[in-house]
Amino acid sequence: MGAGERTPLKTHPDSLARTIKSDPLNYVAKTLIVAVAYYVAARLGLRVALIERNVTPLWPPTGIALVAFLVFGRALWPGVALAAFAVNLPINTNGFAAAATAGGNTLAPLVAAGLLTSVGFRREIDRLRDAVHIVFLGALLSMLISASVGASTLVFSGALSAHEFPAAWAVWWTGDAMGVLVVAPFLLSLFQRPWSGSLRERTEGIALLLLVAVVSLLVMNSDRGLMFLVIPFLGWTAWRLQQRGAAPAALIAVGIASWAAAHGLGPFRQGTLFEKMVTLQSFDATVAFSSLFLAALVTERIRAREALERATDQLEVRVTRRTAELSAANELLKREIVERHETDRRLRQREGQLAEAQQAAQVGSWEWLIPENRVSWSDEMFRIHGLLPQEFPLTFEKAVEQVAEDDVARIRANVKAALDRGGGQQLPDIEYRIIRPDGAERVVRGKAKLSVGANGEPLRMIGTVQDVTESKMAEREHRIAETLQRSLLPDRLPEIPGVLLTARYVPATSDMEVGGDWYDVVQLPDGRVGLAIGDVAGHGLRAAATMGQMRMALRVCALEERSPNRVVTRLRHLVRGQLDAEFATLVYLVFDPDSGAVRFANAGHPPPLVVRGTEGASYLEGGLGPPLGAVGFPDNYLDVTSHLAAGSTLFLFTDGLVERRGATIRDGLDRLKTLVTASDEDLEATCDHLLFAMVGSDVSDDVALLALRPVLLSSQPLLLRLPAEPYVLASFRQTLRRWLREIGASPQIANDILIACGEACANVIQHAYGAKDGLLEADLVVFDGTVEVTVRDRGTWRPSGGRHAGYGERLIRGLMDSVDVKSGSGGTVVRMRRRLQAGSQDEPARAR
Amino acid sequence: MSQLARVEAEDRGILCVIRLHGEVDISNDKEVLAAIEMAVPHSALRVVVDLTHTSYLDSAGLALLLRLAERLQARRQQMRIVAPLGSPVRTVLELTGLPRVIPLEGRLEDAVRESEGEVRNDGT
Numbered sequence: 001m002g003a004g005e006r007t008p009l010k011t012h013p014d015s016l017a018r019t020i021k022s023d024p025l026n027y028v029a030k031t032l033i034v035a036v037a038y039y040v041a042a043r044l045g046l047r048v049a050l051i052e053r054n055v056t057p058l059w060p061p062t063g064i065a066l067v068a069f070l071v072f073g074r075a076l077w078p079g080v081a082l083a084a085f086a087v088n089l090p091i092n093t094n095g096f097a098a099a100a101t102a103g104g105n106t107l108a109p110l111v112a113a114g115l116l117t118s119v120g121f122r123r124e125i126d127r128l129r130d131a132v133h134i135v136f137l138g139a140l141l142s143m144l145i146s147a148s149v150g151a152s153t154l155v156f157s158g159a160l161s162a163h164e165f166p167a168a169w170a171v172w173w174t175g176d177a178m179g180v181l182v183v184a185p186f187l188l189s190l191f192q193r194p195w196s197g198s199l200r201e202r203t204e205g206i207a208l209l210l211l212v213a214v215v216s217l218l219v220m221n222s223d224r225g226l227m228f229l230v231i232p233f234l235g236w237t238a239w240r241l242q243q244r245g246a247a248p249a250a251l252i253a254v255g256i257a258s259w260a261a262a263h264g265l266g267p268f269r270q271g272t273l274f275e276k277m278v279t280l281q282s283f284d285a286t287v288a289f290s291s292l293f294l295a296a297l298v299t300e301r302i303r304a305r306e307a308l309e310r311a312t313d314q315l316e317v318r319v320t321r322r323t324a325e326l327s328a329a330n331e332l333l334k335r336e337i338v339e340r341h342e343t344d345r346r347l348r349q350r351e352g353q354l355a356e357a358q359q360a361a362q363v364g365s366w367e368w369l370i371p372e373n374r375v376s377w378s379d380e381m382f383r384i385h386g387l388l389p390q391e392f393p394l395t396f397e398k399a400v401e402q403v404a405e406d407d408v409a410r411i412r413a414n415v416k417a418a419l420d421r422g423g424g425q426q427l428p429d430i431e432y433r434i435i436r437p438d439g440a441e442r443v444v445r446g447k448a449k450l451s452v453g454a455n456g457e458p459l460r461m462i463g464t465v466q467d468v469t470e471s472k473m474a475e476r477e478h479r480i481a482e483t484l485q486r487s488l489l490p491d492r493l494p495e496i497p498g499v500l501l502t503a504r505y506v507p508a509t510s511d512m513e514v515g516g517d518w519y520d521v522v523q524l525p526d527g528r529v530g531l532a533i534g535d536v537a538g539h540g541l542r543a544a545a546t547m548g549q550m551r552m553a554l555r556v557c558a559l560e561e562r563s564p565n566r567v568v569t570r571l572r573h574l575v576r577g578q579l580d581a582e583f584a585t586l587v588y589l590v591f592d593p594d595s596g597a598v599r600f601a602n603a604g605h606p607p608p609l610v611v612r613g614t615e616g617a618s619y620l621e622g623g624l625g626p627p628l629g630a631v632g633f634p635d636n637y638l639d640v641t642s643h644l645a646a647g648s649t650l651f652l653f654t655d656g657l658v659e660r661r662g663a664t665i666r667d668g669l670d671r672l673k674t675l676v677t678a679s680d681e682d683l684e685a686t687c688d689h690l691l692f693a694m695v696g697s698d699v700s701d702d703v704a705l706l707a708l709r710p711v712l713l714s715s716q717p718l719l720l721r722l723p724a725e726p727y728v729l730a731s732f733r734q735t736l737r738r739w740l741r742e743i744g745a746s747p748q749i750a751n752d753i754l755i756a757c758g759e760a761c762a763n764v765i766q767h768a769y770g771a772k773d774g775l776l777e778a779d780l781v782v783f784d785g786t787v788e789v790t791v792r793d794r795g796t797w798r799p800s801g802g803r804h805a806g807y808g809e810r811l812i813r814g815l816m817d818s819v820d821v822k823s824g825s826g827g828t829v830v831r832m833r834r835r836l837q838a839g840s841q842d843e844p845a846r847a848r
Numbered sequence: 849m850s851q852l853a854r855v856e857a858e859d860r861g862i863l864c865v866i867r868l869h870g871e872v873d874i875s876n877d878k879e880v881l882a883a884i885e886m887a888v889p890h891s892a893l894r895v896v897v898d899l900t901h902t903s904y905l906d907s908a909g910l911a912l913l914l915r916l917a918e919r920l921q922a923r924r925q926q927m928r929i930v931a932p933l934g935s936p937v938r939t940v941l942e943l944t945g946l947p948r949v950i951p952l953e954g955r956l957e958d959a960v961r962e963s964e965g966e967v968r969n970d971g972t
Contacts, residue, residue, distance in 0.1 A: 524851075525851030525852060526851070559851070726873070726874050726875035727875050729873045729874070729875055730852055730871065730873070730875065733871070733904060748934070751936040751939070752939065754904070754936075755904070755906055755936065755939075755940060758873060758904070758906045759906050759907055762873060762874045762906060762907070762908060765874065766874060807907035807910050807911065807944050808906070808907040810943065810944055811906065811907055811940060811943055811944060814943040814944075815939070815943070
């Protein structure tokens, strides 16, 4: 039985057929179950037999057989046949009759099952056509077989007389048909899906079935012919529960009616057997048909409604979805439109900004499509060329029409060179002039870039053109002014032995224009040094030019006038009478390195600053007169004198050094004084430090600074390198005198050495180099109380000619203790010695 | 005129006194010579070149004096030099033996007196 349990009851017939072959035990079990069920049902049916013992108005086994064939397959027919034979054997006259009847009883449901399967019968009977099929094909038509075989057998077997055949046949037929119609739907409903209804539906179902049973029992026990009262309850059941309820209800009603008929209760109390038969059969038929059809109809309509609802739902879902899709698409479209507008707006804005930027920067842009020779210009390009924007379409030829004639060639060469080189590239920048239609000339700077195609063929050139006319002019003027000023300031300061000199000039960083600050150092013939520093009001070319004239004028005056205040006064006259300067300040100072004497005059300029070792720093504030350009002041310049010892430092500067925004000049002067006191030993470093500390890197106004420091010559050997020219001799002697004094030589001996040196040097100047330039080297050292002088040249010694030749050599030998002359191809060296103390060899030459 | 030296001439009739201030070297010897020649009037018979204020004089200066003496000689003008004893110039003059060619006095007064004596002797 284990195998049988594994086989599902609802297995399809075909799969069952396979099971039969593979699992014969299961098949036999099923066959036996069917046989037993058939037999039991038959025994029940026979209880309500009306004719003889084997013709009953309701024959349930046919329904069982049909359902068995439909559900499990027609292969089970032996079970049906066996049970039918077993049922008929005792009630038939002989075995043959029983076998014939059993054959008819087996064949009828077999045929019915075959017909129903062939028309696509659904066991749920949920369609009207299923109801029609089971009624007409499964019951009425197929049962003709069993009725005909059975009734005929009864007649042939002699159980019935021939004239009884129609009645027997009719009862058999209707009985079998009712068996199918009442039992089959019920059984089929059992084999359907387990009922999934709610508790309320189950309760309702049970209540309805009970109601049908109660009503049926009541009407069957009533003599008043109220059988029709059952119908509404059947209809109610069919309507509420469809086949699930209708089939059992019909079975209940028919079963109770058959029981009532068999026992002659209620409606079946009176009348003939035939009348009772007709009554029962018609009731059965009515019940079966109504419940079957109503249930099928209701099911179908429910299904139709469900389908409709499903369709409606689906439609709704689809509509919703589609609507959502459409709305999304619409949204996207709207956004795209907005974005496009925005992009368009931005593009326009950018174009506008570009045009504005081009206009502001005076930069125009252009594009040249080379194969088509089409040129397009930005609006600013047209403006730069003095045209209305987009005045005419362009070609390359048209584009260069306004370029100055000699510049066109350069542009063409530039372009040609790029095309010849080939490949995408940046062209060299080019500056050229264009002539506007009104004749105005503009200077522009062009940049261009060449793009090439896949095969290197030139495609297009793009570029920009900037109007640089104004900046070129400004730049030019600035350059001239700067060059002028630089060239007007001394390119180097004179080298004066025993005097350290240094100067600084720092142009303003913020101002493009050149200032009028200036300074100069003049070597005066008597060995003194003239120092000038000044400031011409104004900036640019004019101030620079005025400053240059002032400097030249000062040089002239300085050479002619010994007194600084005379120099300043003469310059004032010049400024007022000749120069167009409104305002100029000046300090002119003369320093005598020999004596350390300082003499100066000041025309409205910041005072010179002196730092004297331990005494500290002080300004030379005396002698301040009016500025040079000032009108309405008398020429009351004074010479102020002072003294500079060795190691002291003098600073001359312009107001840029001490002027600072938000502070008075007084503050600046005080600050400078403090700084300079704490400053470095080294003069160059001191100047750098002062500049950095006073003005830093942001120079708001030009600054000129001139510093002078006398130093002791005797602290070291005197090494002089001078041009071999006559004019150097005077300052050479000046230096020598000072040095000799500082080393403690007596005036007499100092004079002797001075003359001897002068002779030797004059000799070099006159004879060593001929017409060529050369260098005169003179070294003086002191050791063991003796001065050794070495005078050297790099030329060739020429004997001095003329009648007075020889005096020089005689002088040298006469004035010095020893003289040694060495002459060679590399030059001549004269080495002379002289003792500082006059001793036994006093004035040796004079002794001769 | 050179910045180094300055020439002053004092016309005393037949006597002319030339005072040479400053320094004489190869840079200005020719100028100084020319200046003195120009400063000496042709009317003068005696010329005294006073080197008292000459702070430097080397062989170029010596040559200048010799040349001047020759030119004055050619103009029939007698020349004397004044250089104080112990002065820088005096050393140079003596070392080169110039006094053997041109009369040298230590003081201007002596030179003037000597010249006037010669004039008196000549003129009378």
